[in-house]
Amino acid sequence: MNLIGENLTYKPDKQFHLNNVSFEFKKGNLYTILGRTLSGKTTFLKTIAGLLNPDRGNISFEGKDFSKIPVWERNVAMVYQQFINYPHLNVYENIIFPLKQRKLSGDKIKTDVDEALKTVGLSGFENRKIQELSGGQQQRVALARSLAKKAKILLLDEPLVNLDYKLREQLREEFKRIFSKGLSAEAILIYSTTDPQEVMELNGEVIVLDEGKVLQKGPAKEIFENPINLKVAEISNDPPMNILKGTKSSDKLNFENISINIPTHFKNLEDQDYNFGIRASEIKLSNNGEEFEIELAEISGSETLLHLKKGDSKVIALIEEVMNFKIHEKVKIKFNENKFYAFNKEEELISSPYGVYNG
């Protein structure tokens, strides 16, 4: 009775948009698709909606072959990254449009619309024109239209990406609230995004997509703690995880110009070359650390991102306060060695600080 995709492949040009993608989505759950731009997220959602037909593979829902059902009979809802509403209709008419299209009528649909408007915080905006609303409000209308429809599959394609920083934070909070209470046990919610933080906050089942291929599936925590290869480590962290080529010896990790005490979870690793990974947030300023030169310092929100260099080794550090640095200034930093990951030459995860993979 679930939404099942088997070996979905779509290759309209030289590149794969979907490459042998299989999944099983259960009702009442939230799924997030994490991937960079052009990784196939939109294609993935459009395939489920029925707007695209894959070259190969099957898709079924509630036991029925989905590919034989046209889009307009599938009972899905979709919110685009662009704020798509019907400009010739007002807010109320926009939200009731899909309900009327399904030939529903009466007081029931009126209360559905009111409820949806209340959920997205737009009560009282019924008679406004779409053009009069701000971007965030337009996106709320689109979301309300999807919610009022009570579709069995709700698709959200990077719904926050075109909003400014503050609105994005605010709507993300609201989405969490809406999804936790407004989602019926009958619905499947699929949310695509490029932002790892969104994935962690929504805390659903995650599919990491790259070049149309599923790299890893699992709960958000699992993806965060044990990214199975370098690509996933890169995609699932913002800023991307720092990767340093180095060698493990019996008691040290040796990088070019730097050497660090070996963390306990690396004890069982063979002594050889590895790609070592460390998150930007696990690098701290410290007076008795290694000296690095600042290449660039960015302040984002209440954090400071430092792009650092020592010889050929480059790392990004995330400092959780706003600090002013000069370019080419020298700072001392310390790596939190207990949070090091080790990836082998094939770029697969060998050892993680969270235990599952341990040599």
Add this chain to the structure above:
Amino acid sequence: MEKLYKILKYTFITLWTVFIVAPFLWAVSTSFKDFQSVNSKVTYIPWLDFEPTLEGWRVLVKSPARGGVDIVEPYFNSIFVTCTASLISIVLGTLAAYALSRFTFKAGFVRNNDITFFFISQRIMPPIVLSIPFFIFLSTIGLLDSLLGLVVVYIVLLMPIAVWIMVDFFNRVPKELDETALIDGCNPYQAFYKVVLPNSIPGLIVAGMFCIIFGWIDFFFAFILTFTEVQLLPVKVVALNSSITPWWSLSASALISVAPLIIVAFVVERYLSKGNLSGALK
């Protein structure tokens, strides 16, 4: 510097306005003159310079039997042919444009852009090239010198304009709008007439305006494809100019010929400044 720019700007605008408006003023004053006032000396101001008369206007509605030239029938012929051809061109052209904008066509090496260009290419060759084929075509199907024949020819002339404008317009309407309509339960036809069409009114009006203008001002085909049964306004106006040029009735007929276009321009201008599609876009 800024002052100089301002002076230059207003000088230019004034000169341009005079350039545009002067012929109209000339036509208006001439249409109220008689033979004497036109031919004696240069005159400008009615009642002071010359005695205004309605003769130039009266001739236009009198039947030829009573010494008039009767442009009433050609006037309505022109309205009928222009409006019918424009309407059909807009309906068919909009459908074609939507298909060209949203669906992918492949036939040999021919793609959507080639088909669009094929439509526009109808307007690239000089009209004279088409005159003989049209003449033979209409005479074969027995529609020479008839309103219906002219409508057929004008559709050929106007539809490329409609297709061209509407393809461009639809290309700027986000595809996601159609897709959302499909997802919300519309089949492709409903998506077109319930969602895309209501949001295309500005485009339809522009296309309609161009069709009406190009249909209304055509002299060439109206001249070649009609003889005695049917006459269109431009042909009739030009035909006024016989051995003696009746400047007064010529001016009057020219004025009522451009009147519909001026009205169309004002209506469209007012409408276009209101309508926009910004809500569908980012």
